[in-house]
Amino acid sequence: MSELCTDDGKAMAEWYENRYDCPECNTEWIDEWSCMCNDRCPECHCETQPSSSIDLSHPLSEDDYQGATRLISHALGGTLVEASQKDAKAYAEAMMEGGENRFFPRSFGTIGR
Numbered sequence: 345m346s347e348l349c350t351d352d353g354k355a356m357a358e359w360y361e362n363r364y365d366c367p368e369c370n371t372e373w374i375d376e377w378s379c380m381c382n383d384r385c386p387e388c389h390c391e392t393q394p395s396s397s398i399d400l401s402h403p404l405s406e407d408d409y410q411g412a413t414r415l416i417s418h419a420l421g422g423t424l425v426e427a428s429q430k431d432a433k434a435y436a437e438a439m440m441e442g443g444e445n446r447f448f449p450r451s452f453g454t455i456g457r
């Protein structure tokens with residue numbers, strides 16, 4: 345994951361809406377992801393590059409930091425731990441991907457050590 349930032353240095357949650365047109369079977373589909381990456385055709389499984397992408401990225405908000413802090417603290421049995429910028433970014437991208445159940449903080453393995 346790259347460290348995408350605004351002009352004023354504020355960290356960004358990266359998210360893209362990618363449009364695909366399969367060169368093998370002409371199937372068209374749209375998928376969202378944290379990068380402009382190849383995808384497999386849902387019909388013939390041919391690896392396909394995006395034909396276009398819309399950048400849906402946005403600056404991290406206070407809600408992203410608070411959400412990450414809440415989930416990390418809950419996972420640690422209520423011990424209050426402040427979320428890092430990477431945790432807030434992971435939280436924001438998890439929310440765009442489908443919700444809090446997809447959040448896994450990068451620092452989780454090192455918290456409390």
